Amino acid sequence: MGWATCDSFVHITGQIILSLWRVRRFGQLPDLYFGREQSQAKHDILERYLTPFANKILSCRYWESLDFIDGFAGPWENNDHENLRDTSIGISLRTLEAVAESRNHDPSRKKIRCIFNEAKASSYAQLEVYAEKVRREFQHVEILTFKGKFEDDSARIKAASTNLFQLIFVDPTGYTGFPPSSLGPFAGRSSEIIVNMMRSFITRFVASEREDRKKP
Ligand SMILES: C[S@@+](CC[C@H](N)C(=O)[O-])C[C@H]1O[C@@H](n2cnc3c(N)ncnc32)[C@H](O)[C@@H]1O
Numbered sequence: 001m002g003w004a005t006c007d008s009f010v011h012i013t014g015q016i017i018l019s020l021w022r023v024r025r026f027g028q029l030p031d032l033y034f035g036r037e038q039s040q041a042k043h044d045i046l047e048r049y050l051t052p053f054a055n056k057i058l059s060c061r062y063w064e065s066l067d068f069i070d071g072f073a074g075p076w077e078n079n080d081h082e083n084l085r086d087t088s089i090g091i092s093l094r095t096l097e098a099v100a101e102s103r104n105h106d107p108s109r110k111k112i113r114c115i116f117n118e119a120k121a122s123s124y125a126q127l128e129v130y131a132e133k134v135r136r137e138f139q140h141v142e143i144l145t146f147k148g149k150f151e152d153d154s155a156r157i158k159a160a161s162t163n164l165f166q167l168i169f170v171d172p173t174g175y176t177g178f179p180p181s182s183l184g185p186f187a188g189r190s191s192e193i194i195v196n197m198m199r200s201f202i203t204r205f206v207a208s209e210r211e212d213r214k215k216p
Contacts, residue, residue: 031079032078032079032080032085032086033079033086034079036077036086038198039077039086040086042088042171042196043086043087043088043091046088046091046092046169046194047091047095049194050068050091050092050095050096050099051095051098051099053167053192054066054095054096054099054112055099055103057165057167058099058103058111058112059103062164062190063164063165063190064111064164065111065112065113065163065164065165066096066111066112066113066163066164066165066166066167067112067113067114067115067161067162067163067165067166067167068092068096068112068113068114068115068167068169069115069117069157069161069166069167069168069169070088070089070092070114070115070116070117070169070171071117071150071154071157071168071169071170071171071178071182072117072118072119072150072169072170072171072172072173072178073087073088073089073116073117073118073123073127074087074088074089074118074123074127075087075089075123075126075127075130076123076173081126084130088169088171089114089116089127089130092114092169093114093134093138093141093143094138096112096114096140096141097137097138097139097140097141099112100112100140100141101140105140107139107140110140110141110142111163112140112141112142112163113141113142113143113144113161113163114141114142114143114144115144115145115146115157115160115161116131116143116144116145116146117145117146117147117148117150117153117157118145118146118147119147119148119149119150121147124145124147127145128145131143131145144160146160150170150172150178150182151178151179151181151182154182154183154184154185154186155185157185158185158186158189164190165190165191165192166186166189166190166191166192167191167192167193167194168183168186168191168192168193168194169194169196170183170193170194170195170196171195171196177197
């Protein structure tokens with residue numbers, strides 16, 4: 001076996017082992033997340049967090065009902081266009097529907113609502129089509145969609161979010177972030193916020209040597 005062939009063999013074997021590790025580790029088809037490892041990690045954390053969190057809120061007599069608010073919902077860079085399995089939309093719906101079913105919720109008296117907000121027109125159009133399609137499939141979860149910037153829509157979203165506990169997922173693109181004032185309307189409610197940011201961006205800007213970032 002020549003060096004080039006041997007090199008290819010090692011490379012291919014490495015890819016197979018990596019793919020098997022991904023399937024084992026995340027239980028997902030690796031193709032869905034190929035080149036999107038950060039999204040895979042984010043979705044894995046979201047999925048694993050939602051089940052115990054929702055069970056805790058729904059079993060507490062003070063709350064008993066939950067709104068999951070996805071302020072920057074997408075879909076975004078997904079490979080599964082049919083079922084959106086690799087998006088926070090698909091993951092939250094599947095996970096929360098399973099929680100409601102396991103708790104024997106009555107579909108005619110829904111205790112869980114998912115509110116998806118998206119600014120980009122083409123992504124919102126896909127979100128709308130998907131929401132319309134799956135309302136029958138996810139019978140235990142009410143689905144609402146909003147089109148616009150989260151900072152502009154947050155007051156309207158809060159008004160629609162009438163369940164007793166709100167879990168707000170803030171997942172903007174890139175490092176420009178979002179105005180924290182957009183969370184203002186939710187003040188005073190029983191709520192929890194998950195903010196997803198790329199740590200490398202934060203580190204890069206905090207550690208920046210730019211003159212205007214140096215202390216006087
Ligand atoms: C990183 S993606 C999030 C995808 C989704 N949360 C997920 O995990 O599958 C961010 C999304 O927010 C949208 N977006 C960007 N700025 C926004 C804003 N100000 N308000 C609402 N959506 C925004 C983008 O179009 C994009 O679809």
